[in-house]
Amino acid sequence: MDYTKNKKGALTMKVIIVKNDVEGGKEGYKVFADAKKNGAKTFGLATGSTPITTYQEIIKSDLDFSDSISINLDEYVGLPADSDQSYNYFMHKNLFDAKPFKHSYLPNGRAKDIEAEAKHYDEIIAENPIDLQILGIGRNGHIGFNEPGTPADSTTHKVALTQSTIDANARFFEHEEDVPRFAISMGLASIMQSKHILMEAYGEDKADAIKGMIEGPVTTDLPASLLQNHDNVTVIVDEAAASKLSGKY
Numbered sequence: 001m002d003y004t005k006n007k008k009g010a011l012t013m014k015v016i017i018v019k020n021d022v023e024g025g026k027e028g029y030k031v032f033a034d035a036k037k038n039g040a041k042t043f044g045l046a047t048g049s050t051p052i053t054t055y056q057e058i059i060k061s062d063l064d065f066s067d068s069i070s071i072n073l074d075e076y077v078g079l080p081a082d083s084d085q086s087y088n089y090f091m092h093k094n095l096f097d098a099k100p101f102k103h104s105y106l107p108n109g110r111a112k113d114i115e116a117e118a119k120h121y122d123e124i125i126a127e128n129p130i131d132l133q134i135l136g137i138g139r140n141g142h143i144g145f146n147e148p149g150t151p152a153d154s155t156t157h158k159v160a161l162t163q164s165t166i167d168a169n170a171r172f173f174e175h176e177e178d179v180p181r182f183a184i185s186m187g188l189a190s191i192m193q194s195k196h197i198l199m200e201a202y203g204e205d206k207a208d209a210i211k212g213m214i215e216g217p218v219t220t221d222l223p224a225s226l227l228q229n230h231d232n233v234t235v236i237v238d239e240a241a242a243s244k245l246s247g248k249y
């Protein structure tokens with residue numbers, strides 16, 4: 001375990017390398033438990049397969065979020081209301097049904113006016129500053145749905161998903177053409193405002209993105225690399241996702 005230096009030479013990312021996602025979930029749980037103990041009230045949550053083991057550990061525990069707020073990163077745009085592919089559905093199934101929060105916010109991907117919804121979501125984030133934000137990473141280094149090239153000062157916005165993300169997400173859908181082409185996502189600036197960021201990544205197909213995030217240049221071509229300029233980031237990766245790192249951690 002060690003720290004990596006950002007461009008300013010400050011110690012930033014705490015990198016924890018684990019055997020697999022099950023071990024990672026236990027470490028992730030500890031980060032949530034510590035945050036709660038230290039008075040965190042608002043938790044930024046993520047979907048995807050990555051945070052599931054952390055959510056499972058939280059569910060098994062006696063952590064109580066009934067006095068906490070959750071704010072999710074993103075949601076697909078335009079899925080049918082009853083879709084079991086929505087991130088709203090995912091969060092209920094994987095966390096909220098077992099561990100209800102006082103209030104849980106997700107962007108409304110079925111809003112008529114997505115721009116107005118984005119503005120409303122930024123107001124929610126401003127009123128509830130995020131104490132701990134959990135993140136996964138896309139194979140192209142995206143965080144939330146902030147694809148390469150997203151401006152660093154972006155707030156919540158509508159996103160056209162890249163083909164790489166559509167392909168990666170197709171595994172969750174019956175047909176590739178069912179994968180939504182648009183989403184609404186917190187922006188990079190919104191994510192960077194969180195007091196503490198927990199990034200988790202598992203598997204070899206995340207190795208390039210993790211290498212760029214920790215050891216590459218800070219560039220919006222790989223949005224997660226911006227995290228080098230945040231002063232409180234914990235990274236939990238398995239050996240496969242860490243396999244391309246050249247520094248000692």
Ligand SMILES: N[C@@H]1[C@@H](O)[C@H](O)[C@@H](COP(=O)(O)O)O[C@@H]1O
Nearest residue numbers: 047048049050136137138144145
């Ligand atoms: N919007 C989500 C991201 O929040 C997530 O980090 C990424 C990786 O997903 P997975 O964890 O399944 O690899 O997928 C989607 O694009």
